[in-house]
Amino acid sequence: MKNISDNAIEFRGVAYKASPDRTILADLNFVVKRGETLMLLGRSGSGKTTVLRLINRLLIPSSGDVCVDGKRSGDWNPIQLRRRIGYAIQDVGLFPHYTVWQNVALVPKLERWDARRVSDRVEEVLELVGLPGRDFAGRYPDQLSGGQRQRVGLARALAAEPSFLLMDEPFGALDPLTRAEIQGEFKKLQQKLKKTVVFVTHDVGEALTLGDRIALLEAGRLRTIDAPDNFLQSSDAVAQMYVSVYRTAPAGVAKVRMV
Amino acid sequence: MNFLITHKREVAMLAGEHLWLVGISMLLAIAIGLPLGVLLTRQPKLKTLVFGSANVIQTIPSLALFGILLPLPWLGVRVDRLAITALALYALLPIVRNTYTGIAGISPPLREAALAMGLTSREMLWHVELPLASPVILAGVRVATVITIGVATIAAAIGAGGLGEFIFRGIAMVDNGVILAGAIPAALMALLADSLLGAIERLLARRRH
Numbered sequence: 001m002k003n004i005s006d007n008a009i010e011f012r013g014v015a016y017k018a019s020p021d022r023t024i025l026a027d028l029n030f031v032v033k034r035g036e037t038l039m040l041l042g043r044s045g046s047g048k049t050t051v052l053r054l055i056n057r058l059l060i061p062s063s064g065d066v067c068v069d070g071k072r073s074g075d076w077n078p079i080q081l082r083r084r085i086g087y088a089i090q091d092v093g094l095f096p097h098y099t100v101w102q103n104v105a106l107v108p109k110l111e112r113w114d115a116r117r118v119s120d121r122v123e124e125v126l127e128l129v130g131l132p133g134r135d136f137a138g139r140y141p142d143q144l145s146g147g148q149r150q151r152v153g154l155a156r157a158l159a160a161e162p163s164f165l166l167m168d169e170p171f172g173a174l175d176p177l178t179r180a181e182i183q184g185e186f187k188k189l190q191q192k193l194k195k196t197v198v199f200v201t202h203d204v205g206e207a208l209t210l211g212d213r214i215a216l217l218e219a220g221r222l223r224t225i226d227a228p229d230n231f232l233q234s235s236d237a238v239a240q241m242y243v244s245v246y247r248t249a250p251a252g253v254a255k256v257r258m259v
Numbered sequence: 260m261n262f263l264i265t266h267k268r269e270v271a272m273l274a275g276e277h278l279w280l281v282g283i284s285m286l287l288a289i290a291i292g293l294p295l296g297v298l299l300t301r302q303p304k305l306k307t308l309v310f311g312s313a314n315v316i317q318t319i320p321s322l323a324l325f326g327i328l329l330p331l332p333w334l335g336v337r338v339d340r341l342a343i344t345a346l347a348l349y350a351l352l353p354i355v356r357n358t359y360t361g362i363a364g365i366s367p368p369l370r371e372a373a374l375a376m377g378l379t380s381r382e383m384l385w386h387v388e389l390p391l392a393s394p395v396i397l398a399g400v401r402v403a404t405v406i407t408i409g410v411a412t413i414a415a416a417i418g419a420g421g422l423g424e425f426i427f428r429g430i431a432m433v434d435n436g437v438i439l440a441g442a443i444p445a446a447l448m449a450l451l452a453d454s455l456l457g458a459i460e461r462l463l464a465r466r467r468h
Contacts, residue, residue, distance in 0.1 A: 056375055058371070058374060058375060078377075079377045079378075079379055080377070081377075082374070082375055082376065082377030083376075083377040085375070085377075087372065087375035087376065089368060089371065089372060089375075090368075091366075091368035091369075091372075092368075092372070093366075093368045093369045093370075093371060093372025093373070094372075095369070095373075095386070095387060095390075095391075096391070097390050097391060098386075106376070106386065107376055107377065110377075110378070110382060156376075166375075
């Protein structure tokens with residue numbers, strides 16, 4: 001009888017060193033609850049992307065344990081682990097020689113789904129991200145706008161019905177209007193799908209808007225981990241800096257928060 | 260030029276021989292060079308050894324290489340075997356190097372996305388690395404082919420046939436017409452191969468960035 005813990009992802013005393021004298025992460029301890037959206041907030045270089053890479057075993061911790069679904073990352077078969085995790089990065093990384101359809105269908109096909117199921121799923125997931133298959137399925141990535149490419153990236157990440165989503169500043173390169181639009185859609189999607197999401201961002205507004213909780217990283221250490229409302233009242237010095245930046249930002253950001 | 264026209268049949272036959280020598284050697288070079296290039300992307304430590312050896316082979320003058328291989332047991336027995344082996348060895352470097360460079364040059368975010376999607380090494384090769392590296396790999400094949408067409412003219416020196424026959428005959432007879440009867444078709448062959456393969460290369464390069 002499988003014992004599914006409420007903690008989908010656990011970091012226990014995790015440290016990561018890129019080289020003997022370069023510590024990226026030190027003594028991380030936190031959990032990601034099943035179905036929650038955890039925002040990893042921090043500066044460039046704070047170690048946020050490294051945290052993501054430790055979850056899908058692109059990296060192995062130097063010490064401590066990263067547990068996904070109760071199993072240590074080192075004990076997982078890397079392929080099986082990654083097949084249950086959707087990964088969406090800022091550069092998207094769509095395969096330029098494949099159409100939108102082929103990009104999205106790839107993992108389901110590699111998982112040997114039957115053709116019908118693949119075809120239905122691709123249509124479904126493109127619909128979900130707002131790119132109707134009729135118009136978009138046959139296009140190549142170089143025929144898409146930045147926002148459209150991000151959507152395809154998201155569709156691709158969702159295609160094989162993963163339980164986890166790791167997102168690394170996926171909306172960072174978009175213009176403010178497209179970004180606000182896609183954030184709103186993502187939030188609705190998340191409320192519907194309830195995946196366990198770890199979302200890296202350096203944008204406070206985005207963290208407050210999209211997160212169930214916000215984990216603040218600074219210089220490879222976890223400062224606080226809080227729900228947005230508590231984050232706004234946080235006593236942590238770095239958190240307070242972020243909050244003050246947020247409060248002086250244009251009102252537009254506040255509007256998105258109300259979705 | 261007269262000689263070429265009056266001896267059309269023989270020119271065609273030698274050209275056919277030439278093509279055959281080049282064709283078999285290229286197939287061999289690709290069959291060995293491509294997997295070798297892929298291996299180097301998996302085990303980069305072997306780079307020095309493999310590139311080093313291929314470089315050395317390339318540096319040896321072709322006639323000398325034929326001479327070196329001649330005393331070897333299985334090879335020295337039949338001249339066409341020897342010629343094909345030597346030609347294949349010459350064609351190796353561009354193919355191995357371009358296969359390695361083509362694959363190693365794939366954009367890092369793309370590679371990371373593919374890894375994170377849970378692609379196995381084989382799936383990565385089939386769906387990402389080979390398709391995206393194909394223009395560069397083909398460029399290597401193109402260069403190797405043109406080189407091989409050239410070096411194959413030397414094969415006639417050891418009796419393996421090909422257009423080099425006319426070239427050497429012409430030199431012995433001190434007859435320019437005869438030399439050109441061998442040299443011109445060879446040059447044309449090289450130009451043709453270059454444009455054909457170049458066109459395919461351009462076709463493949465669409466959408467591979």
